[in-house]
Amino acid sequence: MVKRPFWINLVERQWARRSIVWLHGVRRVGKTCLAQSLERVEYFDCELPRVRRAMEDPEGFLSGLRGKRVVLDEVHRLPNPSELLKIAADHFPDVRVLATGSSTLGSSARFRDTLAGRKADVWLTPMIESDLKPFGNTDLPHRLLHGGLPPFFLSPELPERDFQEWMDAYWAKDIQELFRLEKRASFQRFVELLMAQSGGLFEATRFAAPCEVSRTTIQNYLAVLEATGVAIVVRPFSSRRSHEIIAAPRVYGFDTGFVCAHRGWTDLRREDLGVLWEHYVLNELLARTQSSAVRYWRDKQGHEVDFIFVPRRGPVLALECKWSARDFDPVGLRAFARNYPKARLLVVTTDAHPRFQRKCDGHTVEFLSLNEAARLIAGDE
Numbered sequence: 001m002v003k004r005p006f007w008i009n010l011v012e013r014q015w016a017r018r019s020i021v022w023l024h025g026v027r028r029v030g031k032t033c034l035a036q037s038l039e040r041v042e043y044f045d046c047e048l049p050r051v052r053r054a055m056e057d058p059e060g061f062l063s064g065l066r067g068k069r070v071v072l073d074e075v076h077r078l079p080n081p082s083e084l085l086k087i088a089a090d091h092f093p094d095v096r097v098l099a100t101g102s103s104t105l106g107s108s109a110r111f112r113d114t115l116a117g118r119k120a121d122v123w124l125t126p127m128i129e130s131d132l133k134p135f136g137n138t139d140l141p142h143r144l145l146h147g148g149l150p151p152f153f154l155s156p157e158l159p160e161r162d163f164q165e166w167m168d169a170y171w172a173k174d175i176q177e178l179f180r181l182e183k184r185a186s187f188q189r190f191v192e193l194l195m196a197q198s199g200g201l202f203e204a205t206r207f208a209a210p211c212e213v214s215r216t217t218i219q220n221y222l223a224v225l226e227a228t229g230v231a232i233v234v235r236p237f238s239s240r241r242s243h244e245i246i247a248a249p250r251v252y253g254f255d256t257g258f259v260c261a262h263r264g265w266t267d268l269r270r271e272d273l274g275v276l277w278e279h280y281v282l283n284e285l286l287a288r289t290q291s292s293a294v295r296y297w298r299d300k301q302g303h304e305v306d307f308i309f310v311p312r313r314g315p316v317l318a319l320e321c322k323w324s325a326r327d328f329d330p331v332g333l334r335a336f337a338r339n340y341p342k343a344r345l346l347v348v349t350t351d352a353h354p355r356f357q358r359k360c361d362g363h364t365v366e367f368l369s370l371n372e373a374a375r376l377i378a379g380d381e
Contacts, residue, residue, distance in 0.1 A: 001037050002150075004030075006130045007122070008038060010290075011098060014120035015069075019093045020085050022115075023100045025124035026229050026254060027169060030150045031100040034124065035071040038098070042070050046077040058084040062092045075099040082115060089118035102174055102228070123229075125287040126255045127153060129370055140350070141268050144276040147257015148283065163261040167191065170230070179224050186211045190221050194231060195262035198253040199275060201298075202233075222251065230254050232282065237295035237308040237316075241339065245298040252279055278306055278321040281348055281370060285309075288374040303335035309377050316343040317377060325349045325367050330360045337363045348373040 011034075014021045023031055036043055042065065044051050055061050055078060062084075075081045081099070088097050099119075126148025132138045135153060146152050149166075152159045167188065175181055190211045204218040211218065225231035232252040238244040253259045256279045265272060285294060285307070295308040297318065309317040318336050322328050325347065333345045337360075345365045355368040368376075 001033065002134050003037055004034060004131055004134055006128065006287075007034050007124065010122055011038065014122055015096050015098075018089075018118065018120040019096055020089045020115065020119040021096075021098045021122060022119045023098055023122045023124060024102065024229075026126075026149075027102055027174070028149045028151055028166065029124050029126060031124055032073055033150070035073055035098055035100055038069070038071070040069055041098070042068055044070065044072050046072055046074045046081075052078060055084055058087045059091070062088055062095055065095050066092065067094050069096040070098070072097060072099045074101060076101040085115060086118065089115070121290070123286070123290055125283050128284050128287045129374075140280075141273070144256045144273070144280060145260050145265070145268055147255045147260070149255065149257065152257050158266055159257075160261060160266075163258055166258075170228075174228055175224065181221075181224065183213065186213045186217075187221055190218065191225070191230070192262050194222075194225070194251060195253040195258050198259045198262075199250060199278060201248050202251040203248065232286065232292065234282075234294055234296050234307070237297045237310070239339075241299075243300050244339075245300065250296050252282060255283075256280060273323045274321075274327060277323045277350070281319075281321045281373070282307065284370055284374050285377055288378040288380075297336055299335060299339075301335070303332050305332045305336045311377075311379065314344075316340055317346060318343045319346045319348060319373060319377075322347055322349045324351050328365075328367075330365065333365060334361055334363070337361070346373060346376075 011021060011023065023035065025031055035041070046052060078084060085097065085099060088095055127135065127143065127150065132143060135150065137153070143153060146155060146158065152162055155162070171184060171188065175187070181187055190207055193207055193210060202222070204215045204222070207218045208215045222231060222233070226233050232254060234250045234252065236245045236248065238246040240246060256276045259276070259279060268276070282294065286292060293309070297305040297308050305318045306321045307319045309319070311317065318333060318340070320328065320333055328347050337343060337345060345363055347365060347367045348370050349367060352367040352369050355366065355372055358365050358367070
C-alpha cells in the first residue's frame with residue numbers, strides 16, 4: 001500500500017481538531033487507499049449491505065467503537081449519513097471517524113448544515129509533487145500527460161479510454177444522483193469544450209450555441225462542475241480600479257490528464273509544458289492551502305498575472321508560473337507592481353534551484369521552486 005505522507009499528516013492534524021473528518025474528492029482520486037493506509041483504523045465499506053445493516057442503529061454501532069479510529073468509506077451510500085455522523089460528533093467524541101465520499105456530497109446543503117461546526121474537511125486533490133516518489137515515478141511530464149488520478153498515473157500506457165469511462169461514471173453516479181440534470185449530450189459537450197479551453201477566460205455565451213442550451217444553463221453547468229470539483233473557478237482580483245477585469249473568471253479543468261485528453265495530446269511538446277505547469281502549480285497550491293481562495297489579475301490592456309493570493313497578514317502575493325526561468329516575461333508582474341507597489345512578486349519554475357532574485361524596474365522578483373512557493377502561500381515559511 002502506497003503511503004502518502006502529506007495527506008496522512010493532514011488527516012491526523014484534522015483529527016486533532018475534530019472527531020469527524022470528511023475526506024472528499026473526485027472519483028478515483030485515491031480516497032479509499034488513503035483511508036486504508038492510516039495507522040490503527042477499523043475500515044467499513046458502506047457499499048456493502050451487511051455494513052449498512054450494522055449502521056441502522058447508529059448508537060449501537062458506535063458504542064462498540066469507543067476509543068477507536070474508524071473509516072466509513074463511501075458514507076453517502078447510507079440512507080442518512082449525516083445522522084450517523086452527527087450522533088458520533090455529539091455523543092461519541094472519543095470515536096475518531098474518517099468519512100469518505102465524492103465531492104458531490106460536500107455540495108449538498110443538507111449535509112453541510114447538519115454538520116456545521118462538527119467536522120473538519122480534507123480535500124484530496126489529484127496527486128501533488130510529494131506524491132510522485134511514493135508512487136515510484138518522479139517524471140513530471142509523465143504526471144502532466146497521464147494526470148494525477150493514481151490508476152491513470154500508474155498506467156504504463158496512456159489511458160485514453162479511461163478518461164471517457166471516468167466521464168461516463170461521473171455523469172451516471174455523481175451528476176444524476178444529486179443534480180438530476182437533463183441533456184447529457186449538452187453537458188458532456190460543455191465539459192469537453194471547457195477542458196479543451198482550460199485556463200482561459202470564461203464567457204458563458206461562447207458555450208451556449210455549440211452546446212445547444214441557453215446561457216443560463218451553461219452557468220448552471222459550471223456551478224455543478226465547480227461544486228463537484230471537476231472545474232476550478234479562479235475569479236479576478238481587483239480593488240475595483242476602472243482599468244481592471246472585475247467579473248470574468250478563468251476556469252481550469254481539475255486534472256492535467258483530462259486537459260491533455262480533451263486537447264488530443266498524446267505526446268507533450270516543449271510549448272505544451274507551460275500551460276500544464278500552470279495547472280499543476282494550481283493543483284499544488286489548492287492542496288497545500290486546502291482552500292480555493294486563489295485569484296488572478298488582468299487589466300483591460302491585456303496584462304495578466306497567473307495567480308494572486310491575499311494572506312491574512314503581509315503583502316499580496318503575485319505569482320507567475322513558468323516551466324523555465326528563461327521563459328519569464330516581466331510585462332504582467334511589472335504592470336501589477338505599478339498598481340500594487342507593496343506586492344511580493346514571485347515566479348515559480350522547475351529550475352529555480354536554488355531560489356534567486358532579479359530586479360525588474362526597481363521591483364524585486366523572486367524565482368523559487370514549487371515546494372517553496374507552496375510553503376510560502378500556505379503560511380509554512
